[in-house]
Structure formats: structure tokens, C-alpha cells
Amino acid sequence: MKLKQELEKYKNIIDKELDKILPNYNTPQKKIFEAMRYSIFAGGKRLRPILVLKTCELVGGKYSDAINFALSIEMIHTYSLIHDDLPAMDNDDYRRGKLTNHKVFGEGIAVLAGDGLLNLAFETMINDIINDIDKSERKIKALKVIAESAGVFGMIGGQVVDIISEGRNIDENTLLYIHEKKTSALIEASILSGAIIGGASSDELERLSTYARAIGIGYQIRDDILDRIGDSEKLGKRVGSDEENNKVTYLSFYEIEDAIRETERLCKSAIMALDSFDKEKVKFFEELANYLVYREN
Amino acid sequence: MKLKQELEKYKNIIDKELDKILPNYNTPQKKIFEAMRYSIFAGGKRLRPILVLKTCELVGGKYSDAINFALSIEMIHTYSLIHDDLPAMDNDDYRRGKLTNHKVFGEGIAVLAGDGLLNLAFETMINDIINDIDKSERKIKALKVIAESAGVFGMIGGQVVDIISEGRNIDENTLLYIHEKKTSALIEASILSGAIIGGASSDELERLSTYARAIGIGYQIRDDILDRIGDSEKLGKRVGSDEENNKVTYLSFYEIEDAIRETERLCKSAIMALDSFDKEKVKFFEELANYLVYREN
Structure with missing residues (x-):
């Protein structure tokens, strides 16, 4: 890859x-x-x-x-x-x-x-x-x-x-x-x-800020999702520890399907925010957003 | 004062x-x-x-x-x-x-x-x-x-x-x-x-650096002296704790008379270093050096 x-x-x-x-x-x-x-x-x-x-x-x-x-x-x-x-x-x-x-x-x-x-x-x-x-x-x-x-x-x-x-x-x-x-x-x-x-430029900074926030939150939600439905072998750690420890996570407030939909939405909006940048250079940021939000570990 | x-x-x-x-x-x-x-x-x-x-x-x-x-x-x-x-x-x-x-x-x-x-x-x-x-x-x-x-x-x-x-x-x-x-x-x-x-100027900085080092070390030695011969009421704490705790201090290497002489020497060299500055303004620094090195608490 x-x-x-x-x-x-x-x-x-x-x-x-x-x-x-x-x-x-x-x-x-x-x-x-x-x-x-x-x-x-x-x-x-x-x-x-x-x-x-x-x-x-x-x-x-x-x-x-x-x-x-x-x-x-x-x-x-x-x-x-x-x-x-x-x-x-x-x-x-x-x-x-x-x-x-x-x-x-x-x-x-x-x-x-x-x-x-x-x-x-x-x-x-x-x-x-x-x-x-x-x-x-x-x-x-x-x-x-x-x-x-x-x-x-x-x-x-x-x-x-x-x-x-x-x-x-x-x-x-x-x-x-x-x-x-x-x-x-x-x-x-x-x-x-x-x-x-x-x-x-200040316009570029604003777009990058939108990208950053979207992948930051998407990354966190993905963490919570993986703790619920991830593969413990791929993760290299046990799953289900959030629930055992009564830890409040994104899934305390949303169904898992909604959480997955939200990460997809965040990923798209992150990528959208960068649509005015150089097409070749921006590929890295698109792939990174996808990786962070769909990762298995 | x-x-x-x-x-x-x-x-x-x-x-x-x-x-x-x-x-x-x-x-x-x-x-x-x-x-x-x-x-x-x-x-x-x-x-x-x-x-x-x-x-x-x-x-x-x-x-x-x-x-x-x-x-x-x-x-x-x-x-x-x-x-x-x-x-x-x-x-x-x-x-x-x-x-x-x-x-x-x-x-x-x-x-x-x-x-x-x-x-x-x-x-x-x-x-x-x-x-x-x-x-x-x-x-x-x-x-x-x-x-x-x-x-x-x-x-x-x-x-x-x-x-x-x-x-x-x-x-x-x-x-x-x-x-x-x-x-x-x-x-x-x-x-x-x-x-x-x-x-x-760089000459002024060099002089101030000499002053700073002299009062810094003088201050520390005075601390060690006060813990040996200070007045616990004036100090607001017990004296002799360094010796009780086997703490290595300046007085582990020097007699008390030599330590006092050393603080006097440091005070004088601190004040000497500033002799080219404005006479009125420098008074504060002279008094401060004396205070730090001869203080009772």
C-alpha cells in the first residue's frame, strides 16, 4: 500500500x-x-x-x-x-x-x-x-x-x-x-x-483545521468501536475492556451502526475540506483519513 | 530599610x-x-x-x-x-x-x-x-x-x-x-x-552573569550555615536537620569560619562586578547581595 x-x-x-x-x-x-x-x-x-x-x-x-x-x-x-x-x-x-x-x-x-x-x-x-x-x-x-x-x-x-x-x-x-x-x-x-x-494562506489553514478536527474525532470514535467489535488478535489487546470498566465512550450515547455511520461521515467531510489543494499531494491525506477511520488496529 | x-x-x-x-x-x-x-x-x-x-x-x-x-x-x-x-x-x-x-x-x-x-x-x-x-x-x-x-x-x-x-x-x-x-x-x-x-551590552551581560553566580552560590552556602548556627525562631524551622539527615552540604567540606569567609568574598566580588553601572540604580543590587549573604532567615 x-x-x-x-x-x-x-x-x-x-x-x-x-x-x-x-x-x-x-x-x-x-x-x-x-x-x-x-x-x-x-x-x-x-x-x-x-x-x-x-x-x-x-x-x-x-x-x-x-x-x-x-x-x-x-x-x-x-x-x-x-x-x-x-x-x-x-x-x-x-x-x-x-x-x-x-x-x-x-x-x-x-x-x-x-x-x-x-x-x-x-x-x-x-x-x-x-x-x-x-x-x-x-x-x-x-x-x-x-x-x-x-x-x-x-x-x-x-x-x-x-x-x-x-x-x-x-x-x-x-x-x-x-x-x-x-x-x-x-x-x-x-x-x-x-x-x-x-x-x-488563511483559507488553507481553515480547510486544514476542518480536516484535522474530523480525523481527530473519527479516530477516537473508531477506537471505541474497535474496543466493542474489533479482533483482539489484530488489535494486540483484549476487546470489551471499556464496558467491563464502565468507561463512558461514544458508544454510551450511540448505537454501533450510528457510530460507524458517523466515522464515515467524518472521513468524507475531512477529505472534502481539502478539495482545493494540489491533487497529487492531497492523496496522502485522503488515504490517511480512510486509514484512521477504517483501521482494524 | x-x-x-x-x-x-x-x-x-x-x-x-x-x-x-x-x-x-x-x-x-x-x-x-x-x-x-x-x-x-x-x-x-x-x-x-x-x-x-x-x-x-x-x-x-x-x-x-x-x-x-x-x-x-x-x-x-x-x-x-x-x-x-x-x-x-x-x-x-x-x-x-x-x-x-x-x-x-x-x-x-x-x-x-x-x-x-x-x-x-x-x-x-x-x-x-x-x-x-x-x-x-x-x-x-x-x-x-x-x-x-x-x-x-x-x-x-x-x-x-x-x-x-x-x-x-x-x-x-x-x-x-x-x-x-x-x-x-x-x-x-x-x-x-x-x-x-x-x-x-555584552559587557554588561558578562558583569551581571558574574554577579548572578556569586549571589547564587553565596545564597546556598548561607543556607547551609543557617542550618548549622541559625536561630530557629528567626528561621521559622528547626536547625541541625542537615546533619541529622546526613545531608552533604558545603559544611561537609569546609569549616564554618571558612564558609562564612567564602560568603563574604562572594558578596564582595558580586558587588565589584557591577562597579561600572549607574551608581544610584546599582544600590539595590549591592544591598540585595548583602542581604542574601548575611540574612538570618
């Missing part, structure tokens, strides 16, 4: 650059470098940084202009996973089949590794702005979009509502709030920041 | 602005706003943000140009205290006589409140840069200095070495590393960022 090859190609670029940019010195604080690298290289699909590079190219930019922002978003995503997995939050021992950060390095180092990745993400973007004066105006705008999406009105806000809602009977609006803030916000910021660096 | 009035005056400005800038909405994530505000208004002396404003003025700038950077540094300092106090780190139930953040809001929210403050600090500085195009070049440089001082090669690095050294017999170099990174780095960044925003 063409999409898979394309994802693989960009993932390789990102992995190589992450290896270069993550500190790995034999200095007194080397323990934190180990912990940061452990979670960064724990098998992530690199969806967010790939979106940064691809949207930069979509609007006519060079992916290399956006690479440092792509790496930074992956660091922000990884820091959020390390902190989410902590005993005081989701208390997960494993992620993608590997021990979580605090299980390997202890809770103290895990908190600091998360802090370190968030801080390093900002350092990386700030240095990139200083070293690329020509595009500094665009890049500061991209930095603002990313910072806001990661903060208390974005991802952190979503995580707060998620943990205070645990075990409570939340309504549909609260569920949508958690989904939108905890996951979609950073995906949208990935798409928009790459496009801003690539020189997108 | 003139110094006390001056500190009080700037503290009031900072407290008022912090109240304005910290979110306080009745939105789903309001719990985190409460937690962030709780620790921000838990009785800090505002030393770091005051230094930002005063060095900006020292080199001829207006303090209002640096106010958002001052607030951001206080947010970074506060986030580091919240995370340091966590059970997985220093495990402190009280700070300045008040319950620590995780004792009031739980560990999960405390981790997120710290994350939220760090992220909001960057958002605040980025917005300030976007809204002040004229000084954007200076402000991006100040942002870089602050980001580096807070990160894995600065404050976080120091905290890592501190927690992995606990209960171990560290050497003098390791102790100095912890002091320099964990505390002095952000104090130095406060002094330098204000001066950069105010338009300091």
Missing part, C-alpha cells in the same frame, strides 16, 4: 533526527537522557510529526523547514504519555508492550523525564527560530499554536477533565471535551504548524 | 499581574486553575521576577517591557517546587507552613498543575513576543536563556542529580553541580533575561 510506504519513509527521517537531537552525554544527569530516549524510542508511529512535515509540503514548503517543529511535537506527545502513565494518573505498567517509564526508571525520574521533554521541545523550536531568521515570523506563529494546544486550554486541560471524570457518569459534552482537548488538539496543532511554516 | 521597601513595591506589582494572568474560569478544567493559583499564591518572595524587572531598569529599560517574562519565570520556579515536593521526589507535606500542592489536590492534579505552569510560562512569553514586534529579537534571546536554564542542562538536570545522589556520599564537585544547576541557573536567567530585554 502506498500510504504505508510513505508513512514508513517519513518515520525513518523522524527517527534519525530524534536520535541526533536527544541528548546522550556522559554527564552527571545522564539518567534523565536515558529515560527520555527510552520513551521516545518505545515504538511510536510518529503520526503527529509526519503530519507536520506533510502539511508543510502540501502548501508548497520544504519538509526540512519544519523538521525541528515535528521533533518537538513528538517530544510533547511523549512527555504527555509518560505523565499519563504515572500511578497517580492512569497507572499503566505497559505501553505498546513495553514497561512504562516509571516502571523502568522510578516515578521521580519519570516526572523529570516528562518535564525535560516538554522543556526540550520548546528549546528546540526557539533555537530553530533563532537560526532561521527568514521564516521567524511564521515559526513564532507555529510555536504559539503548538504551545496553546499543549497547555491548560488544550491537552493538559483534557487530561484534567479525564482524571476528575474517572468513575463518574459524564455527559456527552464532557466526553467530547476530553476527546477534543486530550487528543485532537495536538493533532490539529501538528497539521496547522506544518502548514504555517510552509506558508499556508 | 530601603531594600525591604523596594522589594515590597515590586512584589506588589508582580502579585497583581500574576493574579490577572493566571486563568480563573469556570470551565471544565477549573480544578487545575485552582491548583496552579494555590501554589503561585502560597507566599513566595518573588525574588526571581523582581530581579528580571530590576535588571531591565538597571540597563536603561522600562520594567513594564519585561513584566511578562518576570511572571513566566515565577511560574517556572513554582512548577519546579510543585514537582520537587511530590512523594516520588522530596516528599514534602508542607512548604512555607502551607500544605504542598499534592496534599491539597492529589498527586495527579499536582503533576498536571506543574506541567500547566511550565507550559503557560512559555505561552505567556511567546504571546509577549508576538505583541511587541519592536523588541522581538531581544525577547527571543531572553526566551532562549530562560528555556535553557530551566531544562535538562539547567534546573531539571540539577534536580536529577539531587535525587539520584540522595543518601550517597557525593563529592564537592557534585554538590556544586547540584547547587549551580538546581538553584543558581534560574536566578542567573532572571538577571540576564531582564537585562537582555532592557538592551544590555
